[in-house]
Amino acid sequence: MDITATARKWEHGWELWLDGEAATQIATLDKAEQQVRDYLDTEEPDVDHSAWNITVVPDIGPLGDxxxxxxxxxxxxxxxxxxxxxxxxxxxxxxxxxxxxxxxxxxxxxxxxxxxxxxxxx
Known part of the structure; x- marks a missing residue:
């Protein structure tokens, strides 16, 4: 399964958005993939998310180019x-x-x- 999370910077770190909704937060972007996995495990405890392909896309405006x-x-x-x-x-x-x-x-x-x-x- 493939999941894409959008990371949006805020004053305390990063908000991680899934399907257009803020799902969870993380202090530093390097931990975002695991945070999304942990969030998914909380939402769906009976599903093994360990092998899912999680892509985190930072929303950094024109710096993205x-x-x-x-x-x-x-x-x-x-x-x-x-x-x-x-x-x-x-x-x-x-x-x-x-x-x-x-x-x-x-x-x-x-x-x-x-x-x-x-x-x-x-």
Missing amino acids: EVAAAHIATENAIAASAAAAAESRRVVRHLREAGFSVTDSAAILGVSRGRVSQLVSS
Whole structure:
């Protein structure tokens, strides 16, 4: 089961809204998912909510667009880093296959000898 809770900031923390109604509150947003689960357990004690997928969406106005952009930038950076590592591994293998020493391969790539050894073994 999937549940989406909207978190709205107030002077004492966050109100957690379910289905358009304020359901419960929490002091800090990092505890919101568990608070929703606890609330659901209170409302429906015979239902096991432990495996439910609970998504908490902070209602932070226009800052939400900035947060989304930051998430996308981070995901892009992670993907670029993975691609760069794969390319470095490929190039190091080719340098070593072409007979270049670990020291020379490191100098060519501008990395340490230890990094070349890591790239060869990964």
